[in-house]
Amino acid sequence: MSNPSRVIAITGGASGIGFAFSKALAQAGHRVVIADLRGAEDAAQRLVAEGHQAIGADTDVVNPAAVQAMVDKAVNTFGRLDVLVNNAGLFTTLAMRPFEQIPNEEWMRVMEVNTLGPFVCAKAAVPAMRRNGFGRIVNIASTTINKGTPNLLHYVASKGAVVAFTRSLARELGKDNITVNAISPGFTLSDGVLQNDLHSQMGDVVRKTSRSLQRDQVPEDLVGALLFLASDGAGFITGQTIAVDGGSVFI
Ligand SMILES: NC(=O)c1ccc[n+]([C@@H]2O[C@H](COP(=O)([O-])OP(=O)(O)OC[C@H]3O[C@@H](n4cnc5c(N)ncnc54)[C@H](O)[C@@H]3O)[C@@H](O)[C@H]2O)c1
Secondary structure (H helix, E strand, O other): OOOOOOEEEEEOOOOOHHHHHHHHHHHHOOOEEEEOOOOHHHHHHHHHOOOOOEEEEEEEOOOOOHHHHHHHHHHHHOOOOOOEOOOOOOOOOOOOOHHHHOOHHHHHHHHHHHHHHHHHHHHHHHHHHHOOOOOOEEOOOOOOOOOOOOOHHHHHHHHHOOOOOOHHHHHHHHHOOOEEEEEEEOOOOOHHHHHOOOHHHOOOOHHHHOOOOOEEEEHHHHHHHHHHHHHHHOOOOOEEEEEOOOOOOOO
16 A cells, blocks of 8 residues: 655654654655744754755644644645644653642643643644545553553543543544544653653663563654554554553553
């Protein structure tokens, strides 16, 4: 089955798992739109310097005007928008603490970025997808929801919402030939994890021994699932969540 070059927007695409996605998609011949709070243009230029097609757009995913401007930039530059990857999320800057110690404001902020963000982005992207009778939305969830990871209650609840959002939106968009799926990473050595020294706080159980494949997970481990979900071969898969975690949880 052929895999045409798609126009793919990746939120939080300038660093961490998001940049691994941007790079792998660009290397596969897709046209990439990097949407991030910071560093989007620089990240796009790094891909362009390697001979790929990429643009950057400064975007806060909870700001509807900024998200619409990002979608408009994608369509004006590349003529269409085929795939939205809702990857931006608050995780690596969060302190782990018992639920009673999480301030309500922090709960609301995590919900805002991790659940309102994908909602705002989907609302902006779907009209462009509908115009072409084709679309793919891929949301980044987390296997913390399967493990019931403690001391990050706002984060885990937000990612549970992402899976529910994935299923319900899949039902609404099937008639438009738009699929909606999720990828659930395990604990991954992303830029944010390394910068905030989260990996030192996680024990070997989380990082290795709870997995069937007992090693650290890196962002590149996640790109195959995304390339597949963006491919023509995944066209009849929707509403699903794929765990990519070295076989720690089975969902
Ligand atoms: N690293 C892990 O262990 C892990 C595990 C499971 C799921 N995830 C999820 O994967 C995604 C990426 O995680 P990561 O570890 O690469 O994170 P990271 O902190 O390394 O990178 C996050 C990126 O998102 C951007 N971002 C943050 N808020 C934004 C906003 N409001 N608008 C636009 N961009 C914004 C940041 O600028 C950054 O480039 C997140 O959704 C996270 O919850 C991560």
